[in-house]
Amino acid sequence: xxxxxxxxxxxxxxxxxxxxxxxxxxxxxxxxxxxxxxxxxxxx
Amino acid sequence: xxxxxxxxxxxxxxxxxxxxxxxxxxxxxxxxxxxxxxxxxxxxxxxxxxxxxxxxxxxxxxxxxxxxxxxxxxxxxxxxxxxxxxxxxxxxxxxxxxxxxxxxxxxxxxxxxxxxxxxxxxxxxxxxxxxxxxxxxxxxxxxxxxxxxxxxxxxxxxxxxxxxxxxxxxxxxxxxxxxxxxxxxxxxxxxxxxxxxxxxxxxxxxxxxxxxxxxxxxxxxxxxxxxxxxxxxxxxxxxxxxxxxxxxxxxxxxxxxxxxxxxxxxxxxxxxxxxxxxxxxxxxxxxxxxxxxxxxxxxxxxxxxxxxxxxxxxxxxxxxxxxxxxxxxxxxxxxxxxxxxxxxxxxxxxxxxxxxxxxxxxxxxxxxxxxxxxxxxxxxxxxxxxxxxxxxxxxxxxxxxxxxxxxxxxxxxxxxxxxxxxxxxxxxxxxxxxxxxxxxxxxxxxxxxxxxxxxxxxxxxxxxxxxxxxxxxxxxxxxxxxxxxxxxxxxxxxxxxxxxxxxxxxxxxxxxxxxxxxxxxxxxxxxxxxxxxxxxxxxxxxxxxxxxxxxxxxxxxxxxxxxxxxxxxxxxxxxxxxxxxxxxxxxxxxxxxxxxxxxxxxxxxxxxxxxxxxxxxxxxxxxxxxxxxxxxxxxxxxxxxxxxxxxxxxxxxxxxxxxxxxxxxxxxxxxxxxxxxxxxxxxxxxxxxxxxxxxxxxxxxxxxxxxxxxxxxxxxxxxxxxxxxxxxxxxxxxxxxxxxxxxxxxxxxxxxxxxxxxxxxxxxxxxxxxxxx
Numbered sequence: 001x002x003x004x005x006x007x008x009x010x011x012x013x014x015x016x017x018x019x020x021x022x023x024x025x026x027x028x029x030x031x032x033x034x035x036x037x038x039x040x041x042x043x044x
Numbered sequence: 045x046x047x048x049x050x051x052x053x054x055x056x057x058x059x060x061x062x063x064x065x066x067x068x069x070x071x072x073x074x075x076x077x078x079x080x081x082x083x084x085x086x087x088x089x090x091x092x093x094x095x096x097x098x099x100x101x102x103x104x105x106x107x108x109x110x111x112x113x114x115x116x117x118x119x120x121x122x123x124x125x126x127x128x129x130x131x132x133x134x135x136x137x138x139x140x141x142x143x144x145x146x147x148x149x150x151x152x153x154x155x156x157x158x159x160x161x162x163x164x165x166x167x168x169x170x171x172x173x174x175x176x177x178x179x180x181x182x183x184x185x186x187x188x189x190x191x192x193x194x195x196x197x198x199x200x201x202x203x204x205x206x207x208x209x210x211x212x213x214x215x216x217x218x219x220x221x222x223x224x225x226x227x228x229x230x231x232x233x234x235x236x237x238x239x240x241x242x243x244x245x246x247x248x249x250x251x252x253x254x255x256x257x258x259x260x261x262x263x264x265x266x267x268x269x270x271x272x273x274x275x276x277x278x279x280x281x282x283x284x285x286x287x288x289x290x291x292x293x294x295x296x297x298x299x300x301x302x303x304x305x306x307x308x309x310x311x312x313x314x315x316x317x318x319x320x321x322x323x324x325x326x327x328x329x330x331x332x333x334x335x336x337x338x339x340x341x342x343x344x345x346x347x348x349x350x351x352x353x354x355x356x357x358x359x360x361x362x363x364x365x366x367x368x369x370x371x372x373x374x375x376x377x378x379x380x381x382x383x384x385x386x387x388x389x390x391x392x393x394x395x396x397x398x399x400x401x402x403x404x405x406x407x408x409x410x411x412x413x414x415x416x417x418x419x420x421x422x423x424x425x426x427x428x429x430x431x432x433x434x435x436x437x438x439x440x441x442x443x444x445x446x447x448x449x450x451x452x453x454x455x456x457x458x459x460x461x462x463x464x465x466x467x468x469x470x471x472x473x474x475x476x477x478x479x480x481x482x483x484x485x486x487x488x489x490x491x492x493x494x495x496x497x498x499x500x501x502x503x504x505x506x507x508x509x510x511x512x513x514x515x516x517x518x519x520x521x522x523x524x525x526x527x528x529x530x531x532x533x534x535x536x537x538x539x540x541x542x543x544x545x546x547x548x549x550x551x552x553x554x555x556x557x558x559x560x561x562x563x564x565x566x567x568x569x570x571x572x573x574x575x576x577x578x579x580x581x582x583x584x585x586x587x588x589x590x591x592x593x594x595x596x597x598x599x600x601x602x603x604x605x606x607x608x609x610x611x612x613x614x615x616x617x618x619x620x621x622x623x624x625x626x627x628x629x630x631x632x633x634x635x636x637x638x639x640x641x642x643x644x645x646x647x648x649x650x651x652x653x654x655x656x657x658x659x660x661x662x663x664x665x666x667x668x669x670x671x672x673x674x675x676x677x678x679x680x681x682x683x684x685x686x687x688x689x690x691x692x693x694x695x696x697x698x699x700x701x702x703x704x705x706x707x708x709x710x711x712x713x714x715x716x717x718x719x720x721x722x723x724x725x726x727x728x729x730x731x732x733x734x735x736x737x738x739x740x741x742x743x744x745x746x747x748x749x750x751x752x753x754x755x756x757x758x759x760x761x762x763x764x765x766x767x768x769x770x771x772x773x774x775x776x777x778x779x780x781x782x783x784x785x786x787x788x789x790x791x792x793x794x795x796x797x798x799x800x801x802x803x804x805x806x807x808x809x810x811x812x813x814x815x816x817x
Contacts (some may be wrong), residue, residue: 002433010443012630017621 052466054159059455060089067102069109070244072215079495080217084203089169090116092161097134097149098123099261099458105253107143111176112209114202117145117170120161130268130273132355139262141333144177153600166449173202180250188212193566194225198714213244214215219352230752235442275593287483291698294476302464310459317514321421322412329416336410343407346394353380354522372398395720413514423448438645442631450627450684455616461499461510462612464503468514469607473599482593491570492577493530494523500531501569508532508738513611520583528745529755532734533568535561537687542729545690549713550722561730568731574763575800622743626736630684654680668764669721669771679728720774724767733761765793 052058063082064075071077083091084396093110094555095103100121110117121127121134140147146164150157152454179185191208199207199222211228214538222228232243239246271279301307307411317323324330333450351361354375363371380396394406398569412418420428423444430440471477477499485495504511511531518524535543539561547557576582633654646652665679674693682689693713717725733756734738772790775781783790 002430003436005437006430006433006435006443007439010439014625017625021621 045172045726051161052166054162054575057167058536060092060479061086066106069107070213070215077217083110084759088348090118090165091360092118092120092165094120094122094150094152096592096594097127098130099592100134101252101259102256102592103257104143105251108176108251108254109206110180110787111144111174112206113801114173114200114206115145116165116171118161118165118168119143119145119147120150120157121147122150122152123595124149124157125596125598128634130595133264135262135264137260139221142177142262143174144259145174147367153597153603174523176205177541178251179256180247180254181239183238184212184246184250190231191228194227194231194256195222196225196460209247210566213247227705244729245406251569269552272473274597277596278593281476282479282483284532285711287479291480291483294480298464298467298471302460302467305435305461305465310463311456315452315456317419318392318421319423319448319456321422322418324412324415325417325419332411336415340409342382342384343404344381346396346400346404349382349602350375350378350396350398350404353396354378362501369582372402375401412659413421413804422452427535439721440634440637441645442628446627446635447624450618451624458612458616460507461513462608464510464514465611466604468499469604469611473603475594475596478557478593486582488573492582493526493569494520496517497527498529500527501534504531504534504536506532507538508536509741510538514736514740515745516611525746525751525755526576526582528742529576529758532571532738532759533572533731534565535730535736536734538735539698541690542682542686542726543714546722546726547691549711550717550719557726561726564727564730568762568766568800570802571797572758576758577804578800622740626740630654630736653731667726667771668724668767669775670717672716676715677723678731679725682729683733683736684737686729689729689755718775718778720778720780720782727770728763728767731761733763736775765797768791 048062050060050062052060063079063080066076066079069076069080069083071080082088089108091113093107095107101123107117107119119139121136122137124134128133134149136147136149145167148164149155150161152158180188188205189210191211192204194202195211207218207222211222211225212232214223214232216223234306235246236243241249268737281290313323324333324616326644351364353359354364357375357378359375359378361371363374376398379399379459382394382396384394384795386392424446427440427444430443436441468477471480481495481501483495486497488495488497497515498512498516500514503514504723508531511534512528515524515527515531519529540558543558543561545552551557634649634652635645636643637652637656639646639651649655655673655677658680659673661680662671662673662676665676670676678689689713713722734742739752743749746752746755769790772786776783777788
């Protein structure tokens with residue numbers, strides 16, 4: 001049972017990280033305001 | 045180079061955009077392109093132009109351009125504390141009148157005047173745009189009027205003068221329709237002929253003439269023509285002969301404290317305590333525990349020595365546990381010895397009799413909890429929880445060895461980096477960092493790098509991660525990218541065990557091996573700098589080294605800590621996302637593979653997928669002299685952490701635990717490699733793609749997957765070619781192989797490298813700027 005609980009938490013954590021990375025990239029936050037990445041053409 | 049967005053605490057509806065520091069709106073650098081694009085396209089409600097009061101003349105150049113944009117401008121004169129300290133005076137009211145916009149005195153260091161300036165710019169946003177008060181010489185104004193008349197009607201009225209001036213300057217970044225409008229070139233040429241100067245210089249001179257008049261009216265210098273305190277310090281610090289020795293001393297101190305002393309202490313605490321077994325609260329009890337543990341270790345050594353001696357004398361030691369009385373009787377005459385080495389390296393030999401052996405058997409291993417407040421490390425706490433939850437072994441391995449081990453190893457660098465960043469923030473804040481770049485620029489420029497590139501490389505000798513991160517102080521995009529690509533060529537601390545291994549096993553500990561590794565690293569940086577500078581990506585005239593040398597001043601603790609946190613926090617955030625995911629993948633590849641029972645977890649890492657990958661790619665390294673799968677696997681695991689290389693050889697050669705320099709298997713390795721192949725292996729591991737943590741730092745700093753792949757691809761290809769030449773030429777010189785196809789290929793590669801270094805520069809890739817009317 002412990003394996004399923006911990007494994008489930010880990011899967012949720014991994015999915016959350018992937019989701020956050022994807023969302024950041026999609027919203028342009030992936031650049032962190034660093035203009036070198038997009039030559040200042042991003043909306044930030 | 046960054047632009048940052050924030051909200052004003054006084055009014056959450058007010059969004060502040062901090063643009064890169066620039067000196068003009070002429071798009072020569074990426075910073076200027078970014079700032080100009082934003083101002084023209086986004087049209088902010090107001091501009092707060094923060095200028096350096098201690099260097100007013102140069103800073104007002106941008107102000108004169110900003111007032112032409114048709115946006116309300118408020119000028120905040122910073123560093124007024126320094127101005128006052130110098131006994132100078134700036135008449136802000138008079139300056140406001142001359143510029144046609146409100147002017148406020150502020151001191152970011154002391155925190156004075158900032159709120160007033162912020163309130164003023166919010167108020168200005170609701171008012172009319174600033175109208176420039178200056179006018180150029182009559183002939184220039186006449187030319188501008190003529191150009192204005194020829195500009196298309198779709199240009200906003202408030203931007204017409206700006207574009208007219210840019211047309212006059214032949215600015216290549218404004219829309220082509222404006223530049224090529226009929227009759228404009230003729231107007232410019234006529235004015236140039238009349239004033240006997242090029243149009244851009246005419247405008248520059250006009251602006252500085254106007255600024256000169258302003259300065260004359262508004263700036264009273266106490267010590268006119270005399271040297272300020274900063275000037276006097278600079279006479280020593282940037283002196284032709286003293287600059288480099290002073291710089292070396294400063295850097296030695298920074299490096300010594302951040303990497304060798306405090307940095308190492310906190311990093312060791314993080315690795316061994318927080319992400320290790322645990323630590324004593326405030327260190328209380330550690331000394332007592334270490335003493336007790338030392339005594340216990342001595343007793344165990346006595347037991348081992350006695351049993352070894354008994355075995356040597358033909359006594360069956362298997363009865364030692366099952367029938368201790370019989371064993372004692374049989375071994376009564378045995379006397380072994382234990383050698384103790386004191387702190388001063390002096391040795392003492394202790395005899396071990398059966399009585400000593402029996403006393404030693406009574407010794408109990410000291411428990412860490414008995415000596416102070418013991419805080420268990422994260423792996424211990426998590427391990428206990430997982431044990432209690434009866435989590436499967438493989439999942440425990442993934443969490444403890446994979447995630448906590450991997451992320452912990454990366455986070456272990458954080459304290460060292462934070463200490464380093466404190467020093468860097470101080471050097472930046474006090475104004476010395478600008479001088480370092482100035483001092484080194486003349487040397488580094490010769491091989492295509494910026495003066496600012498030296499600092500990351502210096503830091504990279506300790507660890508590539510903070511080295512790569514330190515490159516963010518380089519504003520110029522091309523210089524920064526090239527620095528990131530070359531910084532990890534310098535051998536970091538983690539590569540030293542590889543150097544020690546190869547030097548010990550193949551070259552009898554020859555003293556030239558370690559210095560040669562640093563020489564290879566420095567040569568790789570120089571050669572790469574020259575070669576890359578001649579490619580289209582990095583080609584062109586070096587970006588003008590424009591750097592303001594601010595007056596020396598003591599930065600506040602708050603600003604230092606803020607700077608440190610801004611630099612360090614992003615790395616911590618990255619460790620919790622990208623690096624965490626990477627460690628999971630690497631752990632999976634290492635621990636899972638195909639066995640007799642199908643796909644599953646493997647007991648021996650050499651059966652894992654990572655080892656299989658190493659075996660599959662081993663042939664690639666055959667031309668480098670080390671095409672055996674063990675070497676390939678060692679090199680591959682080096683991509684996770686360079687320390688792994690020595691340990692991996694140990695595992696693959698059948699040694700469970702090895703010393704840092706792997707001396708246990710030197711003999712095996714010496715039969716495994718020829719000297720040329722061994723040096724080729726060393727060179728490849730020094731120059732190829734760095735460890736995953738450094739690759740993560742490269743990704744963070746490049747902020748582009750494409751550039752990250754290009755960087756590690758270049759490093760690996762460069763390493764491959766150099767290693768190939770080392771092996772092929774080295775084998776011929778040492779007589780291992782005769783002159784053959786490989787040798788010819790190596791010579792051709794060397795010739796190709798020389799050609800790449802001496803060939804003419806490629807055409808500069810023009811910075812792209814999107815400016816629409």
